[in-house]
Amino acid sequence: VPDQLEQRLSGLQISGVDRRAKYLLLRTEPGTLIIHLGMSGSLRIVDDTLSPGKHDHLDLVFDNSKVLRFCDPRRFGSVLWSEEPLEQHALFKHLGPEPLTAAFDGHRLYLLSRNKKQPVKTFVMDNKVVVGVGNIYANEALFEAGIDPRRMAGKISLRRYLLLAEIIKEVLSRAIEQGGTTLKDFVGGDGKPGYFQQQLKVYGRGGESCPVCDTTLKAVRLGQRNTVYCPSCQR
DNA sequence: AAAGACACCTGTCCGC
């Protein structure tokens, strides 16, 4: 939480709420409050009589006696204040397109991957390529697309990238519909857990059998992240 | 320049 945030925000009105990549943006006239929920963060509207708990780090107090409360047990989230246009902000200016927009497609994946030697999984998780594809959904999308996550990004055909981009869109859309993926204690803004974890086909299933062909799913490490794939379905 | 390693943090889970 930035220094002197209290003085800066005091008296301001929120003029709009946006999102860019995994950052939430609360707009005010002089600047933007940028909030990242990390992996365990949450924002909740509570009554101002409810006292903060152990992991509550910030209260935005409104004049209707409601509080927007930021809780983040694992402290992977962050809160920033910016008065510059966000396109110029260091956090945002190199970000790739939103995954569910037309600006993200297989042609982009193909073009940006030429001559790249990194594995295709770390490539699609790179925020400069496309935002919003975290470890869970990268694993799932590569499985659905039948692509071995270890394959060199630069050696994958346009045809396969066209398929992969469509599948990334489809997997993310489906996960959003289901309310996200609840692994430990995640709950959505409505207080309910997500249900997408019931549809996970490979993530977290290393050593189990492939839901399609029964081959034993393999777990490896790519870019310091757990990676699970089917050696038979994914090539 | 590109790719990989590492750090941050702490609740949860596993094995002894």
Place this chain on the structure above:
DNA sequence: TGCGGACAGGTGTCTT
């Protein structure tokens, strides 16, 4: 049962 250690996640930074 208690306790220590590994692990997970996104992203900025440092190292090859």
